[in-house]
Amino acid sequence: MSFTFNQDDLNKIKELKTRYPSPDALCLPCLWMAQTKEGYISIDAIDAISEQIGLAPMQIYGVVTFYTMFHLQKPDRLQVDVCKTLSCKLCGSDEILKHLKSKDVYVNHVECLGSCGTAPMMQIKDKNYENLTNEKVDAILEELL
Ligand code: FES
CATH class of the missing domain: 1.10.10 (Arc Repressor Mutant, subunit A)
Structure with a gap:
């Protein structure tokens, strides 16, 4: 290759x-x-x-x-970057991470993605998904998977 x-x-x-x-x-x-x-x-x-x-x-x-956003191997599943920095953590990113771990996706913990005012948030293929709840995550993944 x-x-x-x-x-x-x-x-x-x-x-x-x-x-x-x-x-x-x-x-x-x-x-x-x-x-x-x-x-x-x-x-x-x-x-x-x-x-x-x-x-x-x-x-x-x-x-x-x-940098956590660069990958040396081709991801075999949908990659979900979840912010683990303070604002997102205070607004529930731990719960979102726990929820995502039960899904067939590759979860990457990343530092602040600059969307702190709409925490917790995740990024998939350069698109931000904000003000997350577990239900919102399910709806997003259902659309993408
Ligand atoms: S702390 Fe999560 S986007 Fe900034």
Whole structure:
């Protein structure tokens, strides 16, 4: 299996280089592009990003393993990112997490996703689901699964 950026991707990276002049900063949007294409970050994708931005593959790997939103393996189930930070925790994220563990989904505990005013919340495929209750979670999953 190999990963390649197509011409549109390369044009996008070229445009990103004007806004993110350092390879460290450019690494994050390139990782998002790769994960959006394949659903995860493969070693081939890391090599392709390295080639494009000039950062060593090991440095890119370090970024991937630091952030909970990047995945080194293709998820075999629907991935649900549940915020575990203070506002969500105070508003019941533990109960939501407990409820989700009984479902056929991959639950990922993540730090604040910037939607604290509508806690508790979760994110699925970049979409926020807010003011959660167990009943609301069931309705969301029924629609997505
Ligand atoms: S604390 Fe959960 S979104 Fe900020």
